[in-house]
Amino acid sequence: MSILKFIVCLLCLFSFRTVSCDFGSIGVNYGRVADNLPDPSKVVQLLKSNGITRVKIFDAHPSVLSAFVDSGINVTVTMPNQLLSSAATDLSFTDSWLKARIVPFFPRTRIEAIAMGNEVFMDSQNTPYLVPAMQNMFASLLKLGFAHDIKISSPIAFSAFENTYPPSSASFKSDLKPVIEPMLDFLQQSGSYLMVNIYPFFAYEANKDNISLDYALLRPNQGVKDPANGNVYQSLFVAQLDAVFAALDKMYYDDIKVVVSETGWPSAGEDTEYGAGPENAALYNGNLVRRVLTGGGTHLRPNHTLNVFLFALFNENQKNGPISERNYGLFYPNQQKVYDIPLSLDALNIAVPSPPNKGTGSSVDKGAEPSWMCEIAGQCKHHMQSSGSNQPRVSPGKFGVLPCSLLLLYFLIGM
Numbered sequence: 001m002s003i004l005k006f007i008v009c010l011l012c013l014f015s016f017r018t019v020s021c022d023f024g025s026i027g028v029n030y031g032r033v034a035d036n037l038p039d040p041s042k043v044v045q046l047l048k049s050n051g052i053t054r055v056k057i058f059d060a061h062p063s064v065l066s067a068f069v070d071s072g073i074n075v076t077v078t079m080p081n082q083l084l085s086s087a088a089t090d091l092s093f094t095d096s097w098l099k100a101r102i103v104p105f106f107p108r109t110r111i112e113a114i115a116m117g118n119e120v121f122m123d124s125q126n127t128p129y130l131v132p133a134m135q136n137m138f139a140s141l142l143k144l145g146f147a148h149d150i151k152i153s154s155p156i157a158f159s160a161f162e163n164t165y166p167p168s169s170a171s172f173k174s175d176l177k178p179v180i181e182p183m184l185d186f187l188q189q190s191g192s193y194l195m196v197n198i199y200p201f202f203a204y205e206a207n208k209d210n211i212s213l214d215y216a217l218l219r220p221n222q223g224v225k226d227p228a229n230g231n232v233y234q235s236l237f238v239a240q241l242d243a244v245f246a247a248l249d250k251m252y253y254d255d256i257k258v259v260v261s262e263t264g265w266p267s268a269g270e271d272t273e274y275g276a277g278p279e280n281a282a283l284y285n286g287n288l289v290r291r292v293l294t295g296g297g298t299h300l301r302p303n304h305t306l307n308v309f310l311f312a313l314f315n316e317n318q319k320n321g322p323i324s325e326r327n328y329g330l331f332y333p334n335q336q337k338v339y340d341i342p343l344s345l346d347a348l349n350i351a352v353p354s355p356p357n358k359g360t361g362s363s364v365d366k367g368a369e370p371s372w373m374c375e376i377a378g379q380c381k382h383h384m385q386s387s388g389s390n391q392p393r394v395s396p397g398k399f400g401v402l403p404c405s406l407l408l409l410y411f412l413i414g415m
């Protein structure tokens with residue numbers, strides 16, 4: 001444990017507020033649709049130096065997987081959409097895919113999951129292959145004895161849901177039920193989790209007159225109430241995540257965990273892509289990292305940690321579409337930061353808690369308060385920063401460094 005964490009913990013001993021003490025995790029999508037990216041081995045160093053312990057890639061390329069050998073970084077790989085039909089129809093295909101792609105590297109490369117395709121329902125031709133492909137992959141993993149260690153899932157787009165506002169009214173689109181139900185059965189039976197791509201940016205961009213930017217960027221705001229249950233959401237991200245949980249609850253799959261397999265905010269865009277820009281991207285991603293690593297669960301899943309993969313590691317110059325598509329990166333290809341935000345608990349603790357926000361501290365997202373100090377077993381478990389703090393902020397506050405250092409000194413001398 002770092003001294004800084006320790007300091008922050010000491011701070012928490014002197015405050016009062018109970019909240020659950022779960023930690024989420026931050027991963028990053030390492031996309032490679034570009035002709036100017038650093039070698040995978042440099043990328044591993046970049047991730048390590050930023051304290052990132054989870055990565056997701058959009059293929060299972062040996063040059064990447066070999067770079068992650070003994071890195072200690074968890075890797076989620078992807079079988080591309082165009083292979084799903086073969087995987088669905090032929091068990092020997094998934095056998096040999098694993099033999100070529102996974103067996104040479106696992107477990108020294110810590111492959112934690114295989115994503116079967118990405119946003120498969122966007123092309124309805126692939127949809128029928130999805131669940132059989134997942135089942136075949138699972139059968140092949142079982143043969144190798146890896147089925148316990150490597151999960152199988154498939155990222156779905158947020159467009160797979162309907163009536164997502166308010167969150168409690170959300171459900172899976174009815175035309176997807178024939179594939180969603182067996183997929184959820186599969187996830188449940190194999191002890192895996194649902195992957196969902198969630199982009200508040202798209203909702204904001206399309207409805208900027210009706211969605212507050214502060215709410216979209218996880219900045220302090222009045223919150224938005226779900227009239228059906230009175231839950232007040234401080235961020236569109238958490239509201240959208242609870243829409244996913246509400247949809248699962250409606251189908252009685254309330255025990256399935258959810259991982260946000262992509263989320264992000266572009267640092268540049270067309271004139272018509274409202275909200276795109278470096279400041280907003282830094283605020284969204286920075287506030288989200290803080291929320292995930294320190295803020296507990298959601299209204300509908302107060303005890304679940306949030307597990308989120310940011311999109312993306314690099315700006316990718318060969319992506320099609322509007323300008324935003326090439327500007328989701330946290331880093332430029334030369335490994336410089338596009339904007340400076342903490343990406344790990346250690347980096348957050350150096351940035352130190354922001355001062356309690358002024359104004360009401362009343363009804364907030366569950367666990368929105370910082371809770372990184374809870375890591376220290378027992379002591380801090382039921383203590384929280386004092387009242388008034390409702391939303392994490394990206395700005396590194398001065399607050400806390402000095403008093404905490406004094407506390408630590410006091411503590412050390414006291415020993």
Ligand SMILES: *[C@@H]1O[C@H](CO)[C@@H](O)[C@H](O)[C@H]1NC(C)=O
Nearest residue numbers: 025053054074110111112149
């Ligand atoms: C890495 O994956 C393993 C399972 O393979 C899991 O137990 C562990 O919590 C993961 N660690 C991180 C940092 O995600």
Ligand SMILES: *[C@@H]1O[C@H](CO)[C@@H](O)[C@H](O)[C@H]1NC(C)=O
Nearest residue numbers: 204205206207208209210211
């Ligand atoms: C905002 O809400 C109003 C009223 O609910 C609606 O008429 C309007 O179309 C909405 N605007 C956008 C951009 O969605």
Ligand SMILES: *[C@@H]1O[C@H](CO)[C@@H](O)[C@H](O)[C@H]1NC(C)=O
Nearest residue numbers: 020297299300301302303304
């Ligand atoms: C969350 O955990 C608390 C304490 O362990 C428990 O009392 C509560 O029922 C749990 N809530 C849910 C929704 O599981």
